[in-house]
Amino acid sequence: MRLNIKNLKKYKVLVEKLQKSRIFFVFLILLIILELMTFISLDQEFHLYFLDVGQGDSILISTSNYQNILIDGGESEEVLVELGEVMPFWDKKIDVVIGTHADSDHIGGLSFVLENYDVDVFITSDLEIRDDNLDRIKDIGYEMGIEMKEFIAGDSIDIDGVHLDCLWPEEPFEAENDNQNSVVLRGYYGDFSFLLTGDIESEQESEIVSSNSDINSLVLKAAHHGSKTATSDDFLTAVNPDYIIISCGYDNKFGHPAEEIIDKISSYNIEILRTDRNGRIEFTVGNGAIYMELEKR
Secondary structure (H helix, E strand, O other): OOOOOOHHHHHHHHHHHHHHHHHHHHHHHHHHHHHHHHHHHOOOOOOEOOOOOOOOOOEEOOOOOEEEEEEOEEEEEEEEEEEEOOOOOOOOOOEEEEEEEOOHHHHHHHHHHHHHHHEEEEOOOOOOOOOHHHHHHHHHHHHHHHHHEEEOOOEEEOOOOOEOOOOEEEOOOOOOOOHHHEEEEEEEEEEEEEOOOOOOOHHHHHHHHHOOOOOOOEEEHHHHHHHOOOOOHHHHHOOOOOOOOOOOOOOOOOOOOOHHHHHHHHHHOEEEEHHHHHOOOEEEEEEEEEEEEEEOO
């Protein structure tokens, strides 16, 4: 039996068209599934995450429309693992990154963030500080066209219903060490309020209390990983939190948090949550309620 070459060519063209249409159909189905997954995952709620990055600080604010603010990034690439756990796989945008100060356990991981996420603005307390970690971040930022800004008391951010007020550092301020120069932020979303303190010490806590700023907050991130250099009685009384978050690494070499600070906080009947014991800590605001979830209990 002889094959008709003309018919064979027509058959091949038909097969190719069917194959292309099948590929297109599969691609269309995948797009629909992706859109459905995206729609389902958009819970339209506010999230405040205290990420578990070991001995260090990293805090992510995610708004109801998936705008993101990252405050500090720990010391290593562990921040990328944590962000991958809480952000949708398709979301590679962080609108604002804030480095509270130049200590490596706060900004060491931010260089990895700037290299792997689309960042609009980077903020710190003093861009003139000479520090290897901060210098690397500045180099990456300038190379990628990221806006670099300094924050001082009185500055603020408003993003998608989230308001952040900078309470510290004041200008001029002569810091004995970089911890004292930490950016302190008081944030709120509706009735939910939180205070993020970097590594400030008791002296700066006293200055903030004396400024008569509104610092009463539901959630307080303990300064300097629960070190005995901070969390004074006057500050605790003024903030009057229901929850205190201590961000620290398991069995860390610094002995954070200090036992005397734990005893002091406990005497105020404030619930203590720790990343070394509880892992990632999440507060969610939605449907008129506030929810708290721990990775480990």
